[in-house]
Amino acid sequence: MRLPSHLLRFGLAFAALGVAFLGALLVLADQSAGWALIGVGVPLSGVLALAGDALGSEFSSTLQARTRQLISETRPWMWLIALYAVLHVPVPLWPEGFGVLGLASTAALFVGALLYAAERVGWGRSWLMALLACGLGLSAEVIGTRTGFPFGIYSYATAPDPLVLGVPLMVPLGWFALTLAGLLLSGGRAWLAGLLLALWDVGLEPLMTAQRYWLWSDPNPIWAGAPLQNFLGWWAVGGGISWVITRVGPEVLQARKGEAQINFAVAYPIEAFFLPGGLVLVGRYLEAAVTLLAMLLGLALARLVRRRG
Structure with missing residues (x-):
């Protein structure tokens, strides 16, 4: 069964936030690599929330179109x-x-x-x-x-x-x-x-x-x-x-x-x-x-x- 597109997007976005959260835990453990995970996870969550259901050849165009739509409707x-x-x-x-x-x-x-x-x-x-x-x-x-x-x-x-x-x-x-x-x-x-x-x-x-x-x-x-x-x-x-x-x-x-x-x-x-x-x-x-x-x-x-x- 295929997940609805909005559930897929937000699921992937939360997974990316989980990566950032893991990075925060590593920072607390004095592991500098955690900052890299935070730096990747936070912006990636936003990108996936917009176009996580279009991974593949249409990803770039979908991301651009939805970004424009988001700005106009925010x-x-x-x-x-x-x-x-x-x-x-x-x-x-x-x-x-x-x-x-x-x-x-x-x-x-x-x-x-x-x-x-x-x-x-x-x-x-x-x-x-x-x-x-x-x-x-x-x-x-x-x-x-x-x-x-x-x-x-x-x-x-x-x-x-x-x-x-x-x-x-x-x-x-x-x-x-x-x-x-x-x-x-x-x-x-x-x-x-x-x-x-x-x-x-x-x-x-x-x-x-x-x-x-x-x-x-x-x-x-x-x-x-x-x-x-x-x-x-x-x-x-x-x-x-x-x-x-x-x-x-x-x-x-x-x-x-x-x-x-x-x-x-x-x-x-x-x-x-x-x-x-x-x-x-x-x-x-x-x-x-x-x-x-x-x-x-x-x-x-x-x-x-x-x-x-």
Whole structure:
């Protein structure tokens, strides 16, 4: 069975990013050859994302044609998505900067989500859905750290600044941006968007606790200190925020006429690549494998549900 062209392109692009990631690991091990792998892998990923399905005699012409098309169709939010992805790359080379890079990449994704929504529903409703999503996510976190509901017993006591009501700023920003990505990926189904967020959190828990963004003290842990209640809470909160977004601006789910096939949902597969990679960097190999499997299953489920209508 032949893979769809876009899956082949992005699969090859992520493989090239894997080469760059391997190079970063070599650099961390004081192997200078790693820089060569980074130098080859990063630009190669972009080339393969454009024309990886046309390897052969038509590669050059396809690459040129799609590059021209990309330039003509690139929207501002796409540059923010690209910045979001690029800001993940230096993490292996600057582990101490995890907090700075994490906040910067999440902020870029938030602004990208805001721009994407604004193109479809206007600035007023775009800001409204962003404020509601961030507000609901922040409220759930504030209540959660004080009462143990809806996620379980945890604390942000060791989280780095900046904080909002004791919660890292990147958390409410992420609630809006990643929920929008999940909602688009799910075809507007709030229940599925919530599930995609819960599957994303499978990787987030071991990584962020390793970085001491939050600490668990729940008496019923099942994964990286988090209880089952946490993942049900993510499903519920993510689904609730998704429902709110669809009520404020249902047009956000619609493609604009003449627009490129790519939409903001691409943020989710980007996370499916970088999140397991981050876990590998902190020595959580089992968690990395489980995270990759969970997010790939989420992507497959979303595709199946969309195809069945």
